[in-house]
Amino acid sequence: MNPLTRFLSELQEVSLLIWRAFISIFSYPRYYAETIKQMDLIGVGSLPIVLLTGFFTGGVLVLQVFPTLQYYSIQNEAGNSVATSLIRELGPVLSALMVSGRIGAAISAELGSMVVSQQIDAMRALGTDPIRRLVLPRIFSLVVMLPLLTVACDILGLIGGGVVASSIYNQDYHVFATSVRVGISTSDLVSGLIKPLFFGLIIGAVACHKGLSTTGGTAGVGRSTTDAVVIASIWVIIFDFFLSKALQYLLDLGQL
Amino acid sequence: MFETQKIETNNSSDPFWTVVPAIELRDVCLSFDDKLILDNISVSVRRGECKIILGRSGGGKSTIVRLILGLLKPDSGRILVDGEDITDYSEVEMMPVRQKIGMVFQEGALFDSVSVYENVAYRLREQGHEEAEIEREVTRMLEFVDLADAINKMPIELSGGMRRRVGIARALIGDPSILLFDEPTAGLDPPTARTICELVIKLRDLQDVSSIFVTHEMNNVENLSSEYATVNEKGEVVFEKEGDKLCLINTEILMMRNGKIIFNGTDEQLKSSDEVYVKRFIRGER
Numbered sequence: 001m002n003p004l005t006r007f008l009s010e011l012q013e014v015s016l017l018i019w020r021a022f023i024s025i026f027s028y029p030r031y032y033a034e035t036i037k038q039m040d041l042i043g044v045g046s047l048p049i050v051l052l053t054g055f056f057t058g059g060v061l062v063l064q065v066f067p068t069l070q071y072y073s074i075q076n077e078a079g080n081s082v083a084t085s086l087i088r089e090l091g092p093v094l095s096a097l098m099v100s101g102r103i104g105a106a107i108s109a110e111l112g113s114m115v116v117s118q119q120i121d122a123m124r125a126l127g128t129d130p131i132r133r134l135v136l137p138r139i140f141s142l143v144v145m146l147p148l149l150t151v152a153c154d155i156l157g158l159i160g161g162g163v164v165a166s167s168i169y170n171q172d173y174h175v176f177a178t179s180v181r182v183g184i185s186t187s188d189l190v191s192g193l194i195k196p197l198f199f200g201l202i203i204g205a206v207a208c209h210k211g212l213s214t215t216g217g218t219a220g221v222g223r224s225t226t227d228a229v230v231i232a233s234i235w236v237i238i239f240d241f242f243l244s245k246a247l248q249y250l251l252d253l254g255q256l
Numbered sequence: 257m258f259e260t261q262k263i264e265t266n267n268s269s270d271p272f273w274t275v276v277p278a279i280e281l282r283d284v285c286l287s288f289d290d291k292l293i294l295d296n297i298s299v300s301v302r303r304g305e306c307k308i309i310l311g312r313s314g315g316g317k318s319t320i321v322r323l324i325l326g327l328l329k330p331d332s333g334r335i336l337v338d339g340e341d342i343t344d345y346s347e348v349e350m351m352p353v354r355q356k357i358g359m360v361f362q363e364g365a366l367f368d369s370v371s372v373y374e375n376v377a378y379r380l381r382e383q384g385h386e387e388a389e390i391e392r393e394v395t396r397m398l399e400f401v402d403l404a405d406a407i408n409k410m411p412i413e414l415s416g417g418m419r420r421r422v423g424i425a426r427a428l429i430g431d432p433s434i435l436l437f438d439e440p441t442a443g444l445d446p447p448t449a450r451t452i453c454e455l456v457i458k459l460r461d462l463q464d465v466s467s468i469f470v471t472h473e474m475n476n477v478e479n480l481s482s483e484y485a486t487v488n489e490k491g492e493v494v495f496e497k498e499g500d501k502l503c504l505i506n507t508e509i510l511m512m513r514n515g516k517i518i519f520n521g522t523d524e525q526l527k528s529s530d531e532v533y534v535k536r537f538i539r540g541e542r
């Protein structure tokens with residue numbers, strides 16, 4: 001198969017997986033316990049790394065941007081510039097990348113080893129749809145938890161920025177905070193929250209698809225885990241661009 | 257439990273029911289990567305019959321079993337379960353069919369992230385039974401496979417044979433009317449292997465369960481095709497050897513070679529077969 005057809009057929013399979021998971025929302029049985037467990041694993045479990053990422057990213061943004069702003073004597077806008085880039089771009093994208101590394105890998109490794117040890121077959125043989133029982137709770141939890149994680153990342157980023165501004169550049173906390181508050185617009189917040197919804201969907205769908213299509217034993221599990229992380233991360237970054245453009249367009253329309 | 261079961265499954269008053277085979281494969285072909293694994297296979301398992309499938313390793317025995325469950329789809333041919341053509345069924349349509357089939361996987365295929373209890377309870381839990389009932393049934397099944405004290409262990413803590421027995425308990429729960437055993441006795445000690453054979457005999461003779469029993473071992477074949485179970489005056493289940501006067505045993509043997517069926521018949525026919533390959537297989541020669 002040439003790369004293009006392979007890409008298209010994978011895209012088709014992932015879309016089909018999302019569709020089948022989606023329609024199973026509307027019928028019984030539903031696996032609430034599994035969903036709660038996944039939310040805990042994905043949300044609470046990823047909180048530390050996402051918080052750390054946010055804090056240091058916010059910090060480094062101020063660290064790098066402050067001298068330039070100072071040069072133009074607009075250092076009071078530091079909070080504004082950090083808030084905008086963090087909430088619009090870095091918060092969603094970095095959280096998604098961290099979660100894709102942590103959760104995408106875990107999901108595809110778990111499902112992959114269930115495939116190679118025939119547990120998926122056993123599940124089907126016992127009359128359960130693996131998509132309903134395994135895929136849906138995972139994708140759903142990612143879609144719900146990633147926006148929340150992103151918010152946590154954003155907040156810690158702003159705190160990190162504030163700490164750097166005040167401790168290294170001796171800026172008053174209030175100046176930073178005011179600049180942040182002035183800088184954030186509703187459209188920033190909306191686009192910063194819509195993005196992670198899609199990123200969660202991408203990570204979940206890619207990881208589940210890669211896991212479930214594992215072939216070739218234990219080595220295959222390793223391969224599909226790597227694939228899941230790489231492909232999900234790349235898609236997050238590519239999708240981010242187009243999503244930003246689309247949201248810019250839509251939110252501009254909304255303001256008219 | 258036997259009595260209630262009897263009423264549920266014994267629809268013998270309905271003539272249609274007794275005639276329709278429980279499992280039927282019609283001219284099934286399947287190949288993996290250009291290699292023909294099943295070449296025009298036709299098998300029919302009557303209600304209450306036990307079909308033993310013999311054959312070399314890699315001969316396609318597990319593949320047949322997986323086809324019946326709809327885990328694989330054939331390239332051509334038809335597969336029927338209880339007269340229902342499942343060949344083109346989607347995953348969703350397969351679910352009710354799978355509810356009445358119990359499967360013992362060759363590799364066990366236990367869910368390794370949950371306990372033995374949860375593994376065995378799986379089907380009942382999916383069907384939404386009450387916890388008290390689930391607990392009673394799980395305990396009964398685990399006692400039956402002699403694993404009552406492993407109930408709270410994780411599958412990883414069990415030996416290979418114990419895992420197999422948990423797999424058997426998981427397949428039997430919910431009293432499915434069709435059972436598929438993929439080498440259930442491989443790697444088990446002779447007494448345990450015998451218990452499993454007796455179980456299959458009991459299900460066959462007393463509960464009208466149709467089964468497919470994949471095996472390599474001639475011992476199992478001997479057991480399954482020469483004994484039958486009855487209930488004596490005291491209401492106990494007893495096993496009797498097939499005598500000269502009685503030869504009603506509902507067991508047939510099917511032997512496969514290179515994706516083809518080379519033998520199909522009773523154990524007497526197997527022993528007296530002239531086919532060279534069959535003779536060699538029985539004696540364990542290449």
Ligand SMILES: Nc1ncnc2c1ncn2[C@@H]1O[C@H](COP(=O)(O)OP(=O)(O)OP(=O)(O)O)[C@@H](O)[C@H]1O
Pocket residue numbers: 288289293311312313314315316317318319320362
């Ligand atoms: N998913 C698969 N992809 C490719 N080939 C396969 C696949 N599954 C099975 N095969 C091939 O099909 C053939 C039959 O396999 P199968 O598992 O049915 O054998 P078997 O008769 O059950 O053997 P054993 O007694 O060792 O369990 C083997 O040659 C195997 O290599």
Ligand SMILES: [Mg+2]
Pocket residue numbers: 317318319362438
């Ligand atoms: Mg096999």
